[in-house]
Amino acid sequence: MKTKPYLLLPFASMLFFACNNQAKHPQADLVNQYSPIPETEQSILQYADSTDTQQNSMERQVSLIYQLEGLTLYVEKLSWNGKPALYIEHTSDQGLTDRSVRYYFKEDSLLLIRESIKRTKAQETVFEEKRTYLRNNTPFRQERRLATSASSLQTRPFTDIKPSGKIEDYTEKLTLLNDALAGQNRFETVFDQYMPAPEGQYLLLKSKIPGGYNASLLVKEEDVLIDSIKQYPSLFKDAKLNLKWEINEKEAIYVPVAAKVTSASGLNR
Numbered sequence: 001m002k003t004k005p006y007l008l009l010p011f012a013s014m015l016f017f018a019c020n021n022q023a024k025h026p027q028a029d030l031v032n033q034y035s036p037i038p039e040t041e042q043s044i045l046q047y048a049d050s051t052d053t054q055q056n057s058m059e060r061q062v063s064l065i066y067q068l069e070g071l072t073l074y075v076e077k078l079s080w081n082g083k084p085a086l087y088i089e090h091t092s093d094q095g096l097t098d099r100s101v102r103y104y105f106k107e108d109s110l111l112l113i114r115e116s117i118k119r120t121k122a123q124e125t126v127f128e129e130k131r132t133y134l135r136n137n138t139p140f141r142q143e144r145r146l147a148t149s150a151s152s153l154q155t156r157p158f159t160d161i162k163p164s165g166k167i168e169d170y171t172e173k174l175t176l177l178n179d180a181l182a183g184q185n186r187f188e189t190v191f192d193q194y195m196p197a198p199e200g201q202y203l204l205l206k207s208k209i210p211g212g213y214n215a216s217l218l219v220k221e222e223d224v225l226i227d228s229i230k231q232y233p234s235l236f237k238d239a240k241l242n243l244k245w246e247i248n249e250k251e252a253i254y255v256p257v258a259a260k261v262t263s264a265s266g267l268n269r
Helices: 005-019 026-031 041-053 170-182 224-231
Strands: 059-062 066-068 071-080 083-093 097-106 109-121 124-135 138-147 189-197 200-207 214-219 245-248 251-254
Touching: 041 083, 041 097, 041 109, 071 170, 083 170, 097 170, 189 214, 189 224
Parallel strands: 214 251
Antiparallel strands: 059 071, 066 071, 066 214, 071 083, 083 097, 097 109, 109 124, 124 138, 189 200, 200 214, 245 251
16 A cells, blocks of 8 residues: 555654754763753862863864963864853963863863873972862862872872862953953963074064963964065064964974864964
8 A cells, every 4th residue: 555645744744853853963862961950079079080081073173372471272162052061271480380270061061170280390200180079159168189200199188178268260261262262351462573483493483462361373384374474574563463383292383374274273362
């Protein structure tokens, strides 16, 4: 018996609706997009771990590497469909202290701060890992562990940290991270000079305001913009340039206009 065409229409409509309402990122289910916001230490750690495993599937944004008085800083932001899930702040104090801080978010709520620190002093190196758990953007527990090597650190148990009584303003920290990503306020830079060096050629950028951050980009491949800057540097002096970059081995590398640019290559400013 033949099926009448009009009987297929409801089924076809349902199939079309189902296919067009799948998640943009199927992996998003693994980070419990639609589950309640985690509130216990265990559930928060599980959410953070699942976020870490899905980083390659997320939208990624990365800042320039900024310098100020011996300190270097750059920021990564990972999002699901435009909603921030993870900020990563990288800082280094002249190689004496290297710090990586990961801020985990869900539905605009800060849930966990994971801090990894490597300190070198008087030929001695100390590794530290710290975790701060938050509920309603307010810390309710802190813990840490210490070791003299990265491998032994992983075998050490965490111990609770007694609250210092000082309340950190995470809103202010988030503003700083977003400013670095957007290249604004203290992170807004303009062209200073084009400098040849033994290890390569560099675009040097200086802060637009006093007391702000400077930055540089290694130029491995030239394009029309670089050619123009080299020939007529005075025309570009103190101008805000529209640049793209990628971070490789803790160095910002200039991405030519004609080159293929990935989502991790920087902001189009």
